[in-house]
Amino acid sequence: MKLCVDLGATNVKSSLISDGKIIRSALTPTITDRGIEGVTESLRKSIDKLMNGDVSAVCISSAGTIDSAEGKVIYATDNLPGYTGFEIVRWVKERYGVPCAALNDGHAALLGEIFLDPALRESRTAMLTLGSGVGGAYAVRGKIKADESNDYARFGHLPVEKDGILCNCGRRGCAEQYLSGRAINRMAAKEGIGTDKLFEEYASGNPTAQKIVARLREYLCVLLREVEKTSPFDVCILGGGVTDGMKETFDAFIAGIPCDIRRAKAGNAAGMLGAYYFGKDL
Template identity: 30%
Template sequence: MRILGVDIGGTMMKFGITDEQGIIEQYREYPTESKKGGPYIVQKVINLISNFTDFDAIGISTAGQVNQKDGSILYANENIPHYTGMKLKAILEEHFQVPVKVENDVNAAALGENYFGKGSKYDDFLFLTYGTGIGGAIVMASKIYHGQAGIAGKFGHMITHPNGILCNCGNKGCYEAYASTTALMKKAQNVDAKYIDGKIIFEAYRHSDEKIGSIIDDWVEEIALGLVSLIHIFNPPAVIIGGGIMEQAILIEKISTRVKYLIMDSFRHVEIQKATLGNKAGLLGAASLHLK
């Protein structure tokens, strides 16, 4: 079976045809131009898919909340205007006359890891991505647990600091307000405006910058505190962590060490693993929707 995987992100969209082994052919990337809105993006996706031939199905990974019943966009924030309500599955099936499946981007990335990556040896695991915010997915029996409304896994919005920092969601003290990459950047830039990305921060850390070392240690503590709560709730065999910042090899070790120190003894079997598929996880996960 040949499946066209499409990953619609806020900045870039990715396309590629993959087989059942996850070997990607004809991989291409294009700017999303998200501010032009949902109708523009959907027409752009149609135009770009038309450049591909010889595929049996389409799998879509997309930003926003997805209605699992009809493959429409249940909710998308202002980053993609007028995307909420787009009947993505119906539009693409009508146009291309092949089966189409649609999944949220973080859920798709978790499925990519489960089918082709680090999660392939687990039937159950939690998946988190640390970036602008914190995305989450719950994998049970190698399937996404969606919850009653189809939007389970909003780990970034569990409250870790009551009455704390105001989050973009409107609540105070959310996990992502303290443990996202954005939160790390804000703290680092309070020390020095030159710390504009993770690479610069960790370069300073490797050169024993004490102020940055303290900031990173505090940030790791915030990450670990959230993970401990999730591990105590779900009791998973593994937690798989993704996001560009997690490419820093020392981070997984530091997070794992801190989590193992904080959790109850009976939960210490849990493995903290780094995601392995990088920016192709969503595309591969979208394709796997037709393989499961």
């Protein structure tokens, strides 16, 4: 049995997973106002709630840039203050005396999908997570491939518009400025459509919404072509809150895009299932 953790800036999810099945889960708010002390306290609580003598390893999906080989947080934004540099794997091993593995949550989400669909273990799979930002991940035959050759699969910062909107990464026209939930809401608001209402309006046939959705589809097509240049894929999985919000309009949204696009299936448990799959040999 493995204890799997998904550490984010809002909360820490944890689950006991045995033979690929989630047995028990817990939710712990992330303390973000006391630096690394707060983050480790949240992590400790999330593990302590479920730890028992049958746990053979702890597998962690985490926000931030994670060096899995070193078991260390290379970079985290101010959403998780003090987290940069944290040796998360060593911390868990020393405290609990069990093996531990950690990886980035975007990569874990893709591995979660691969875990649920064994056919993907034979293919090259890209993932785009359209949430408050745009996350990316890429795997070849079931293994994450994120290195200098594909800019660590940071697909949200590939360009979709020349001289476009300035991104917080310093470049212009990044996908994140057009396809994230925030960007979509901004676009919709300009046309008088309420927050998170675009796909509802699209479903009910609102012509303004249809126009915006057609533009989003074009941006997605450009992004997919950019992804293909460094990370050629057979299947692209779309996940994240924006994708969830498409509800029954998903098929209409992707209609006509000349790629095998699928919707993410793992939902809330994606990170933990991916961490479980990542740590399968521990």
